[in-house]
Amino acid sequence: MTPEEEDIIRARQKSRSLVTGLLLGFFVILFFAITLAKIGTSDTL
Amino acid sequence: MTTATMTSTPITAHWRDFLALTKPRVMTLVVFTGLCGLLAAPGSIHPVLAFTAILCIALGAGAAASLNQWYEADIDAKMKRTANRPLPAGRMDRQSALHFGVGLSFFSVILMGMATNWLAATVLAVSILFYVFVYTIWLKPRTAQNIVIGGAAGAFPPVIGWAAVTGDITALPVALFMLIFFWTPPHFWALALFVKTDYAAAGIPMLPVVSGEVVTRRQIWFYTAIMAVAAMAPVLLRLTGPIYGTVALLGTALFAVFAFQVYRRRESDQTRMQPERRLFKYSILYLFLLFGAVVVDRWVMA
Numbered sequence: 001m002t003p004e005e006e007d008i009i010r011a012r013q014k015s016r017s018l019v020t021g022l023l024l025g026f027f028v029i030l031f032f033a034i035t036l037a038k039i040g041t042s043d044t045l
Numbered sequence: 046m047t048t049a050t051m052t053s054t055p056i057t058a059h060w061r062d063f064l065a066l067t068k069p070r071v072m073t074l075v076v077f078t079g080l081c082g083l084l085a086a087p088g089s090i091h092p093v094l095a096f097t098a099i100l101c102i103a104l105g106a107g108a109a110a111s112l113n114q115w116y117e118a119d120i121d122a123k124m125k126r127t128a129n130r131p132l133p134a135g136r137m138d139r140q141s142a143l144h145f146g147v148g149l150s151f152f153s154v155i156l157m158g159m160a161t162n163w164l165a166a167t168v169l170a171v172s173i174l175f176y177v178f179v180y181t182i183w184l185k186p187r188t189a190q191n192i193v194i195g196g197a198a199g200a201f202p203p204v205i206g207w208a209a210v211t212g213d214i215t216a217l218p219v220a221l222f223m224l225i226f227f228w229t230p231p232h233f234w235a236l237a238l239f240v241k242t243d244y245a246a247a248g249i250p251m252l253p254v255v256s257g258e259v260v261t262r263r264q265i266w267f268y269t270a271i272m273a274v275a276a277m278a279p280v281l282l283r284l285t286g287p288i289y290g291t292v293a294l295l296g297t298a299l300f301a302v303f304a305f306q307v308y309r310r311r312e313s314d315q316t317r318m319q320p321e322r323r324l325f326k327y328s329i330l331y332l333f334l335l336f337g338a339v340v341v342d343r344w345v346m347a
Contacts (some may be wrong), residue, residue: 007341009057026346034160037091 058137058156067107082203086210098209104153111146172201196229227272266308292338
């Protein structure tokens with residue numbers, strides 16, 4: 001593997017990590033919101 | 046950006062290639078019809094749960110598209126239209142696409158079940174399995190009627206959206222299912238008429254390739270007639286009111302005019318397929334119009 005190829009792969013790994021992190025953050029917030037929505041509706045049952 | 050060199054190290058795919066694997070453009074129609082099913086359903090659902098339900102439908106559709114491309118990578122490589130997808134272009138290895146697709150399938154179904162109910166989750170699971178196993182693996186390479194039965198996979202979203210709210214499946218979601226189901230053949234075969242050479246090169250038994258264009262044009266007209274019945278069924282069964290009735294009547298009449306023009310033509314020159322292209326483009330608008338009308342109608346009637 002040439003240094004140029006390695007640079008490309010490192011850059012991709014970095015961008016993939018960033019996107020994965022953002023998605024995880026999004027789902028943490030979504031799951032929290034789902035929990036609140038579920039608790040909110042449970043007292044009417 | 047070409048790094049598809051033959052090295053022993055696995056390909057590190059760009060995240061955009063994972064996004065491309067989910068076919069975001071196909072997803073728009075799936076998300077829209079799913080949303081309409083959800084909005085047309087009686088009763089209420091918490092906005093967060095409604096958002097999650099639609100997200101799960103989108104993720105499920107993306108998972109099915111990924112698995113479809115994992116299975117068809119060698120076929121996609123032979124068609125101009127699909128040769129630049131992540132797998133045939135060599136930007137991603139097949140194992141990654143498989144893991145991504147399976148992971149996304151489980152995630153979307155489990156999230157749907159936990160956020161809404163397990164009926165919606167079950168129908169979502171069935172639609173993914175149907176698209177991958179019945180359509181992609183079983184029917185598509187074997188029969189020219191592949192997209193007729195396979196179209197059922199694309200007809201599930203409004204049923205899922207409805208079930209997410211009500212927890213049941215009644216006549217209206219079934220009617221919406223039927224509408225998409227019988228809409229798929231004229232929609233897809235219009236496309237197949239003007240991209241025929243591509244499917245022939247890949248050895249996919251698309252109707253124009255196997256039975257010829259005259260048969261395809263006749264079949265487009267035949268399924269348009271059944272689709273028209275399905276489109277008017279919600280009005281005739283009094284499930285929707287005059288707003289949907291008017292839109293469906295006018296929209297379907299125009300669809301029939303375009304389909305009839307395609308049926309009567311005898312043209313095999315790929316560059317002179319304007320009526321076929323027009324039918325294809327209009328068919329997409331048609332579905333948006335009718336589903337939008339269902340929602341407006343149900344809201345006005347409620």
